[in-house]
Amino acid sequence: MTKNIIVAEQDENMIGISRIMSNKNIGSVVIVDDLKARKPVGIITERDVIRSIGMLQPHQLVVPVREHMSHPLITLSSQATVSDAMKLMYEKKIRRIIILEHGRLVGILTDKDIFRYLVENKDLLSDLITSGDLPVPEDQIKDEMSHFWFFNNFVR
Secondary structure: OOOOOOOEEEEHHHHHHHHHHHHHHEEEEEEEEOOOOOEEEEEEEEEHHHHHHOOOOHHHHHHHHHHEEEOOOOOOEOOOOHHHHHHHHHHOOOOEEEEOOOEEEEEEEEHHHHHHHHHHHOOHHHHHHHHHHOOOOOHHHHHHHHHHHHHHHHOO
C-alpha cells in the first residue's frame, strides 16, 4: 500500500482536485472531513473528474467535491491480506481501497500495487492458482497481469 496519501477537504472543488492530481501525478485524492484528523469520508478519482467534465456544465467544476466524491468509502483493515483486497476489488468493481487502522487513514491500496506485488512474488500467485483459492476468476487475473506487464514494460 501507499502510505503517503494525498488528501483534501470536502470544500475543495474539482479544479483544485484536478490540479492536485496533475501536480502529484496521481489518480485519486482521498477526501477527509478535517486535514488534521484525516478521517476519510470519500474519494475523488480520475473517473470522477471525467464524469464531472462530461456533464458539460462548467459550474460543476467549482462545486465542492462532496457533491462528486465516491462514498461511502470501501475500506479494509491494515491487517487484511492481499487475497482479501483482491476479492473486495473484484466484488465491488473498484481499483482502490482505503486502508484503515483503528478508524484512521493509514494508506491506499491500488490494483497496480497488488499486481506489482504478485509479479514480485510469483510463488504467491502460483500458490493461489494451484490451491484453487483465487479470490477472482483465473482468466481475469491473467488478463490483468498481462495488461499490467505490457503497460509497465512498453508504454511509458
